[in-house]
Amino acid sequence: MTMYKLLLAEDETAAREGILAGIPWEKLGIEKIETAKNGAIALETAQNFRPDILLTDIKMPRMDGIKLAEAVRQINPDCSILILSGYPEVDYLKSAISLQVVDFVEKPVQLSVLETRIQNAVAAQDSIREKARLQKLELASALSHPFCSAERIRQSVCPLFGLPTSGPILVRVRFLRILTEDCSNVPEAELPTYEQKIENLLCGQPVAVGLC
Numbered sequence: 001m002t003m004y005k006l007l008l009a010e011d012e013t014a015a016r017e018g019i020l021a022g023i024p025w026e027k028l029g030i031e032k033i034e035t036a037k038n039g040a041i042a043l044e045t046a047q048n049f050r051p052d053i054l055l056t057d058i059k060m061p062r063m064d065g066i067k068l069a070e071a072v073r074q075i076n077p078d079c080s081i082l083i084l085s086g087y088p089e090v091d092y093l094k095s096a097i098s099l100q101v102v103d104f105v106e107k108p109v110q111l112s113v114l115e116t117r118i119q120n121a122v123a124a125q126d127s128i129r130e131k132a133r134l135q136k137l138e139l140a141s142a143l144s145h146p147f148c149s150a151e152r153i154r155q156s157v158c159p160l161f162g163l164p165t166s167g168p169i170l171v172r173v174r175f176l177r178i179l180t181e182d183c184s185n186v187p188e189a190e191l192p193t194y195e196q197k198i199e200n201l202l203c204g205q206p207v208a209v210g211l212c
Contacts, residue, residue, distance in 0.1 A: 001029050002029065002125075002126060002129055003029055003030065003031030003032075004029055004030055004031060004052040004053055004122060004125050005030075005031065005032040005033075005034075005049060005050070005051045005052050005053070006025070006030045006032070006033050006034075006051055006052065006053040006054075006055060006118075007033075007034050007035075007036070007042060007045060007046055007049060007051035007053070007054050007055070007056075007072070008020070008033060008034070008035045008036070008055045008056075009035075009036045009038070009039060009041075009042035009054070009055070009056040009057060009060060009065065009068060010035070010036075010037070010055075010056070010057045010060075010084065011037050011038050011057060011060045011061055012057070013037070015057075015084075015107070015108075015109065016035055016037070018109075018111075019055075019109065019111070019114065020033070020035065022111040023111060023114065023115055023118065024115070028115065028118050028119060028122055029122045030053070030118070030122070032049075034049050034051070038060045038061045038062045038063065039056075039060045039061070039062055039063025039064060039065065039067060039068040040061075040062040040063045041062075042054075042056065042063075042068055042072075043063060043068055043071050043072070046071070046072050046075050046076075047075065050075060050076050051072065051076065051079060052076070052078075052079060052080065052125050053079065053080045053081075053082065053118070053121045053122070053125065054068070054069060054072050054079055054080070054081045054082065055082045055084065055118070056068055056069060056081070056082070056083060056084065057083075057084045057085070057107075058083050058084065058085040059085075065083055065084075065085075069081045069083075069101070078125075078128045080102045080121040080124045080125055081101045081102055082101070082102055082103055082104075082105060082117055082118065082121055083101050083103075083104045083105070084104075084105050084107055084109060085104055085105070085106065085107060086106065086107035086108075102117070102120060102121045102124055103117045103120055103121070105117050
């Protein structure tokens with residue numbers, strides 16, 4: 001089972017501790033958990049923790065859950081977001097919908113309901129990971145072909161990923177992300193090698209690329 005990281009942002013101490021103690025995290029596929037008592041602390045934590053799942057109250061001091069979710073999505077665009085809310089205000093709901101929130105959990109929280117919502121978020125992360133794995137295999141296979149060319153990539157690979165067939169700079173950056181999974185975890189010294197191969201390819205120079 002793939003394990004994930006979850007960030008819990010909740011300003012009410014009793015609610016936060018009750019959630020921590022009442023959910024079978026490891027059984028659900030959650031390996032690491034960080035907590036925060038307000039949105040600002042949660043965002044600071046997210047910078048280094050890079051959560052796969054954000055579980056956040058919607059109303060908190062210093063930064064509300066919607067603003068926190070927007071900021072965390074900048075850190076990890078694939079983060080699944082769960083909103084804890086006792087506030088059905090239309091503005092909050094509209095903002096949450098635009099963020100493609102995975103689900104809502106009404107407060108006071110029923111742990112059985114929350115557990116199901118977390119299962120859904122984990123399933124969403126499983127799908128994201130599997131798609132990324134398949135994309136990486138497809139791209140590595142295409143780049144390793146002895147007659148690989150920019151045109152071949154544009155016609156066969158880009159459509160599979162929903163990428164534009166023009167705009168080589170944007171495509172190059174996306175290819176780097178696919179190949180390395182997360183550029184921030186790749187040694188800086190190795191990035192130019194990947195970049196040069198892809199840049200040569202997208203500038204129209206056929207290139208044989210061996211990926212190990």
